[in-house]
Amino acid sequence: MSSSGKRIVVTGATGNVGTAVVRALGSDPEVGSIVGLARRPSRWKTEFVAADVARDDLRAVFDGADVVIHLAWLFQPTHRPEVTWRANVLGSIRVFEAAQAMRVPSLVYASSIGAYSPRDDDHPVTEDWPTHGSPKAAYTREKAYVERVLEAFDRSHPRMRVVRVRPGFLFQKAAAPEQRRLFGGPLVPGKLLRPSLVPILPDIPQLRIQTAHTEDVADAYRRCALQDVKGAFNIAADPVLDTRALARIFGAKPVKVPAPFVRRAREELGWTPRYSSEDAIEAFLKGLREGEGFPTEPLKPDVGRGHELATGVGERP
Incomplete structure (x- = not known):
């Protein structure tokens, strides 16, 4: 990286x-330095600052930054909405305010397709579809609320370039153990998720999943950080997955959706995914079976894989 x-x-x-x-930023010659914020220390050898966006003073870290990319989000505990609200909503507001106080020129925020209001059909939506979320889950309520906050913030600070990235489900091999711990728990062993052991899947007509490989989405964030763009971008890979598509991936028997609407990202960012949505799911399943992980606390491998991982990963992103 250039100084x-x-x-x-x-x-x-x-x-x-x-x-x-x-990793994506570290490979770009336009990037001179990267500072990562995390609540927990990391063994990954890059520059990190231990900070909690919900509590710690962020202004010193943001001082001199050209771009702040706000990805921090707490998924658990789902039964303690006051905890996730403090971290996700109030923490995001603190990030925005600190960036403005330090006159950071650009802010890129990790929103989600979960912020969109539900609709009753399968027609794709553009970035101007209402983002009122769904009242059924804390995640969608919080994402929708932060969208409202950021709309007001953007209007009040026109000199700051504000970008929102709205991806679907994100998968990569290294993140599979973390996602199993977050959403599946210890009762879903990775070794059981082999295609040969999933002979059938329930055919749920309403099930639709938009996914992307994490590396592709990281490339979109890199472009948003470095290109002179504003506004919201939908990020997803083809095809949209239903139960029949998932059955093909699992090699199972299942007991019509439009392509994802990512035209703006393709035209303005020049972004196209290298991996299909099916590739992303398959990478996730492979990571579950192998307990891959990565040398950071959230992505730590399953027990028994730590030594292999620590000696097999490069020292720089």
Whole structure:
């Protein structure tokens, strides 16, 4: 990385998306330095600052930054909405305010397709579809609320370039153990998720999943950070997955959706995914079976894989 390039601060830099974003930025000659913020220390050898966006003073870290990429988000505990609200909503507001106070020129925020209001059909939506979320889950309520906050923030600070990235489900091999711990728990052993052991899948007509490989989405964040763009971008890979598509991936028998609407990202960012949505799911399944992981606390491998991982990963992103 060049010492004369842009200084970029990444919150949530040790998670599934954050590690990939740091790698993507580290390979770009326009980037001079990267500072990763994380609540927990990391063994990954890059520049990290231990900070909690919900509590710690962020202004010193943001001082001199050209871009802040805000990825930090707390998924658990789902039964303690006051905890996730403090971290996700109030923490995001603190990030925005600190970036403005330090006159950071550009802010890139990790929103989600979960922020979109539901609709009753399968027609794709553009970035101007309402983002009121769904009342059924804390995740969608919080994403929708932060969208409202950021809309007001953007109007009040027109000199700051504000970008929102709205991806679907994100998968990569290294993040599979973390995602199993977050959403499947210890009762879903990775070795059981082999295609040969999943002979059938329930055919749920309403099931639709938009996914992307984490590395592709990290490339989109890199482009948003370095290109002169504003506004919201939908990020997803083809095809949209239903139960029949998932059955093909699993080699199972299942007991019509439009392509994802990512035209703006393709035209304005010049972004196209290298991996299909099926590739992303297959990478996730492979990571579950092998307990891959990565040398950061959120992505730590399953028990028994730590030594192999620590000696097999490069020292720089």
